[in-house]
Amino acid sequence: MMQTRTLTTLNTSRTPQMIFWGVRWSALIYLSVLIALPLIVISVEGLRGGIWSFWDSITRPAALSAIFISVWTAALMTVINMIMGTLTAYVLVQYRFPGKRWLDSLIDLPFAIPTLVTGVMLILLYGPQTPIGGWIEDQFGMRIVFSSPGIVLALLFLGYPFVIRAVQPVLASLDIHQQEAAYTLGASSWLTFRRIVFPAILPAMITGGLLSFARALGEFGSIVIVSGNIPMRSQTAAVYIYGQVESGNLAAASSVSLVLMAIALLTTLLVDYLARRRTAHA
Amino acid sequence: MRKFVLIGLVLSYAGVLLLAPMLALVINLLEYGLDTIWAAITTPEALLALRLSLILALCSVMINTVMGVLIAWVLVRHQFWGKRFFNAVVDLPFVVSPVIVGYVLIVLFGRQGWLSGFPVQLAFSTAGMLLVTVFVSLPFVIREVMPVLAAITPEQEEAAFTLGASHTLTFRRILLPILWPSILYGIVLTLARSLGEFGAAAVAGGGVQGVTETATIYVYRALQDRNDVGAYSIAVILGLMAVGILILMNWLRPQEGKKHVD
Incomplete structure (x- = not known):
């Protein structure tokens, strides 16, 4: 014992x-x-072949255009997403309406569905042989699928939850008294939004936007289906890297990967820095 | 008035962006008739691909749950040099392009790779595919568990210690019940990400039919081969799994919300 x-x-x-x-x-x-x-x-x-060989491989027209297309489509998506995402979060927090719960759950769909399936769904909705895709091409002479609008559309699908889920909790925790005080003092609801609500949710908007940007920059599954992979026109950096790996051109794949990864890393660090600054101020 | 305009705008945006594509897929598939669809789903290659996807996802969930809780624990409870840096880079797998992740595996373990003498064959094998899947879904459990763990006050644990409970008992009886909802939510997110992985698994596995072909890779190859029924039916199955995951997420999230109110 x-x-x-x-x-x-x-x-x-x-x-x-x-x-x-x-x-x-x-x-x-x-x-x-x-x-x-x-x-x-x-x-x-x-950087295996030295800085100049790195420079040469990323300044080749196909590589440069791939990086450029990735950045501008992701940036355009981020801007639209920050506006529509904030609006969605605002509507979800402020109003009661039928189907609200459904909408709130549906928003996470892009997190749950494989991005490749997103791509398949988009070509079936907007492809040139579909009613909608054909109509848009006839009316506006614009192709959606196998072109850059399709890429932006796929990225919008993918990025939709990011801003909403970042802004929603901040909006919900906002002090309602401040808004009421502003109303009482005669401020219009637009003025109240601009002067009271907007400054409070801006950091969350930026964080969500940056995260969706970083995520979109590397997106592959949906874009490889939707873009049609036309070099110089609809080939993004991730698809370019895939093509170079498949054809055994590893130097080109590595250089573009380095650029893409550097941007992703910087964005992550920026998000972390902003989050830290916010908690430090609070 | 403004209210209805805003609600209408948001509902139509979400409808066009999220619902319309799903409907398009389902309608296009149903045009083939149920018999053809059933035949397409039950081909040996399709079943093998689905099986591989499920196995990879389950293994990835198990590894990421154990390691995720462990990492969250160390990042919240331990003090060490470089903690801030580790905290910042945990999200990296989330933003690195999956194609790059697969490519890194090939550079490391491929025939002329840096570590080509490695005893386990990782390049172009299911083991390698598991490794990249684990990598891309690494942050989910960590990110869900960390805030909950950080919010726990020490009283309960101290009480348990004082009453003579061991570390493992305290963890199991005090901490695990508090952490469980967030772990579960992280598991569901990990499952979704692992099931849907395409780029990393395609590059790392090489997409050999019947061997290293997951469900998503199957859909991609079926599209290339103009096997539209095959592609759409497996895509719908993956979509149905996503809807199931969405329901789970939705079911698990309110509990988290309730806790914040308390």
């Missing part, structure tokens, strides 16, 4: 230490390896 008791006390005093260090090191090593490997591999491979 006496002996077992001393044994257990010994055990409880030593195992926590071991568990503590075991947990810490397994978590940190696992995380470092997983995060660092891609960064190291792409940096080394991208």
Whole structure:
């Protein structure tokens, strides 16, 4: 009896230490390896031939245009998404209407559905042989699928929840008294929104927008279906990298990967910095 | 008046953006008739692809749940040098292009790769596909668990310790019940991301029919081969799984909301 008791006390005093260090090191090593490997591999491979060969491969017309298309489609999506996402979050928080719960759940659909399936759905809705796609082409002479509008549309689908889910909680926690005070003092609802609500939700809008931008920049599954992969016209950077890997042109794949990854990393760090600044001020 | 304009605008935007494409897919598929669809789903390649997707997703969920809770624990509870940096880069898998993730695996473990002497074949194999799937869905459990863990006050744990409970018992009886809803929500997100992964798995696995072909890769190849029924029917199955996941997410989220109110 006496002996077992001393044994257990010994055990409880030593195992926590071991568990503590075991947990810490397994978590940190696992995380470092997983995060660092891609960064190291792409940096080394991208700069393997020296800075000039890196420069040459990213300034080749097809590569340059792919990076450019990725950036402008993602940026356009981000702007639309920040407006429509904020509006959606506003409507969801402020108003009661039939179907509100449905809308609120539907918004997460892009998180749940495989992006490749999104691409398939979009070509079936807007493809040149479909009623809607054909009509738009006849009326406006504009192709949606196999062209850049299709890319923007796929990215809008993908990015829709980001701004909403960032803005929604902030809107819900806003002090209603401030808005009421503004009304009482004779401010119009637009003025109230601009001067009271907007400044409060702007950081969340930017965070959500930046996250959707970073996510959109690397998007592959939906775009490879929707864009038709026409070099210089509808080929994004991720699709370009895929093509170069498939054809064994690894130097070109690595260089464009390095550019894409650098932008993604900078965006993540910026989001983190903004979040930190916000909590520091609050 | 303004209210109805805004609601109408948002509902039509969400309808056109999210619902219309889903309807288009379902309508296009149903034109083939149920027999053809059933035949397309039950081809051996389609079934193998679905099976591989499910296996990869389940394994990825298991690994990411265990490691995710562990990492969240260390990032919240431990103090160490570089903690801020680790905290910032956890989201990286979320924004790195999946194509790049698959490519990195090939550069590392391919025939002339950096680590080509590695005993397990990872390039162009299901093991490698699992690795990239785990990578792309790494942040979800961590990001769901961290805020909940950070909000727990030490009283309950201290009480448990004082009453003589061991660390494992305290974790199991005090912390796990509090963390469970957020873990579950993270699991559902991980499951969705893993099931839907395409770019990374396609590059890392090489998309060999019947061997390293997941459901999404099957849809892509079926489209290339002009096997439209095959592509649409598996796409609808993936879509149905997504709807199921959406219902789960929705069912799990209110509990989280309630907790914030308390």
